[in-house]
Amino acid sequence: MATIFEISEEQKLQLAALFEVGKTITSTLDEEEVLHRILTSCAKVMAAKICTIRMLNQETGMLELVAAEGMPREFLEELEDDIELGAGVVGKAVLNKRPYPVVDIQQSPYKHAALAREHSLRSLLSVPMMLHGEAIGGLTIYSERPHAYDQGEIAVLESIAEQAAVAIENAKLYQAIIGLIVSLNKIIESKDKWLHGHAERVTNNCLIAAREIGLPPRTIKILEQIVPLHDLGKVAIDINLLNKPTPLTDEEREIIKQHAVIGEEFLKAVKLFRLALKIVRNHHEHFDGTGYPDGLKGEEIPREVRLLTIVDAWDAITSDAPHRPAKGAEEAIEELKRGSGTHFDPAILDVFTTLVLKGKIQPACGRR
Numbered sequence: 001m002a003t004i005f006e007i008s009e010e011q012k013l014q015l016a017a018l019f020e021v022g023k024t025i026t027s028t029l030d031e032e033e034v035l036h037r038i039l040t041s042c043a044k045v046m047a048a049k050i051c052t053i054r055m056l057n058q059e060t061g062m063l064e065l066v067a068a069e070g071m072p073r074e075f076l077e078e079l080e081d082d083i084e085l086g087a088g089v090v091g092k093a094v095l096n097k098r099p100y101p102v103v104d105i106q107q108s109p110y111k112h113a114a115l116a117r118e119h120s121l122r123s124l125l126s127v128p129m130m131l132h133g134e135a136i137g138g139l140t141i142y143s144e145r146p147h148a149y150d151q152g153e154i155a156v157l158e159s160i161a162e163q164a165a166v167a168i169e170n171a172k173l174y175q176a177i178i179g180l181i182v183s184l185n186k187i188i189e190s191k192d193k194w195l196h197g198h199a200e201r202v203t204n205n206c207l208i209a210a211r212e213i214g215l216p217p218r219t220i221k222i223l224e225q226i227v228p229l230h231d232l233g234k235v236a237i238d239i240n241l242l243n244k245p246t247p248l249t250d251e252e253r254e255i256i257k258q259h260a261v262i263g264e265e266f267l268k269a270v271k272l273f274r275l276a277l278k279i280v281r282n283h284h285e286h287f288d289g290t291g292y293p294d295g296l297k298g299e300e301i302p303r304e305v306r307l308l309t310i311v312d313a314w315d316a317i318t319s320d321a322p323h324r325p326a327k328g329a330e331e332a333i334e335e336l337k338r339g340s341g342t343h344f345d346p347a348i349l350d351v352f353t354t355l356v357l358k359g360k361i362q363p364a365c366g367r368r
Contacts, residue, residue, distance in 0.1 A: 030221055031171040038139075038164040039069035046157060048141035049121065053129075053164070054083065054090055055137040061085050063094060063138060090138035093126040097135050099154045101125045104146040116142075123147040127158050129165040136165055181266075182228050197364075198315055203227040205361050206311045210304065213351050219275070219304055226276045227308060230283050233263030245322045257292050260284055275302065283308045288342045306345040310336065310352050313343070318363035326365040329356055 039051040050070040054063040062082035086095040093100045102124045105116040116122075123143045128135035139161040149157075186199070206227050210220045234242060237259055241252055248256065264281040282296060282305050289297030291309075301309075317332040327335065333353050340346045355361045 030218070031168065031175060033218065033221075034164075034167045034171045035067035036069075038160070038167065039067055042139065042141060042157070042160055042164075043069055045160065046125075046141050046153070047143065049144050050142040052090075052140045053137060054094075054140075055129075055168070056085065056094060056135065057082075063091060066137075089124060090126040090140050093140075094128050094135045094138045097128050097130065099125065099127040099149075099158060101149040101154065103148045105142075120144050123149070125149045125154065125157055127154070127161045129161045129168075131162075131165040131169055136169070139164060178225050178229075181232065198319065199228045199231065201364055202230065202308070202311050202315050205314070206308055208360055209307055209311060209348075209352050209355055212355060213303075213307065213348060215304055215307075222275055223279070223304055223308075226279045229263065229267065230280055230308065230312065231259060231263065232266055232280065233259030233261065236262045243322050247323055257284070261293050275304070278302055279305055279308060283312055285309065286343045287345050290342070301345075303345075303348070307348050307352075310344050310349055313339070314352070314356075314361070315364050318365055320365060326363070329363045332363060333357075 035053060038053065042048065042051045048070070050068065052065060052069075052071065053067045055066050056062075057064050060082070062084060064082050083091045085091055089100045089102060104122055105124055106122060121142045122145050124140060126138050126140040129137040129139055139157065141157065203224065206223055207220060210223055215223075234256075237256055241248075241255060244252070260281050260283065264277050267277055267280055279302075282291075282294060282301060285291035285294065285296040285301045285305065286309075287298060287301070287306065289295050313336060314332060317327050317335055318329070320326045333356060336344060336349060336353065340349050352361070
């Protein structure tokens with residue numbers, strides 16, 4: 001094996017590019033974002049006009065187009081039909097587990113040669129996406145010039161495809177784990193009439209308010225996945241304590257406070273990213289630093305967590321509880337406002353209460 005000192009400058013640039021691609025596509029666990037990053041990185045490294053990914057549906061045996069970059073709408077419409085394994089260039093690449101280059105599409109029996117001419121496409125290269133020795137899909141690039149891909153270029157695309165397969169599989173596994181935990185959380189919640197529907201309402205209201213305060217799409221996606229789990233730690237708390245019909249003692253209150261840390265520990269086991277853990281651990285922090293478990297203050301608390309604190313409190317106030325009835329919207333707003341600057345971020349609270357007054361966010365029990 002050659003050392004770094006024995007390879008050409010071009011090979012060094014390829015290595016650097018591959019490292020950057022790997023770092024980029026494995027830095028998120030959102031499947032849609034993974035696919036987008038794979039294709040944009042691929043287009044850049046391989047100087048491709050169009051990049052596509054097809055995944056093998058194990059039930060149908062068909063290759064489904066799951067992502068495309070740089071593809072005109074009319075071309076996409078022609079290519080979006082599923083492809084049989086072994087059919088077409090990508091079908092052959094996946095079936096035979098080897099790369100298939102086409103030097104000049106316009107001079108080959110390529111099925112869409114006329115459309116390729118219309119869009120100035122000349123060459124293509126399709127490689128299988130390999131995982132544990134099996135082809136799970138195909139990565140294809142299209143170029144505007146006739147080109148005979150050499151072994152180095154093919155090796156680069158194969159390396160990208162291999163990294164992509166791992167990233168996609170990790171994203172699918174992550175989604176499956178989150179789905180399993182959410183299902184478990186719903187089962188537990190359904191056994192507690194006071195908590196029933198709480199996670200879903202808080203999540204929906206959180207997403208409405210998150211868009212209003214301008215949180216970035218990636219953060220909103222994380223909220224959508226993790227907010228349903230914000231009270232997960234309560235599974236370890238005695239349900240009789242959670243349902244106690246009289247006010248809690250100081251000792252009992254301390255026990256319930258542990259749910260934030262317990263929830264974080266559950267999610268650490270599946271190696272969730274830092275922001276997800278903070279959402280679960282710190283959603284009871286107060287703006288003035290008097291909350292728990294860490295006593296974070298002001299902007300030490302992530303903005304999205306400060307938002308969740310308000311939405312969570314709103315749902316609690318407007319829901320029936322063992323020791324008190326639900327409050328209507330006006331009363332609940334007044335109670336939230338009394339916590340402005342102490343419990344809650346004043347700026348985010350203003351946005352939230354405006355949404356309530358406009359009817360975009362409803363009380364849990366429907367009382368205005």
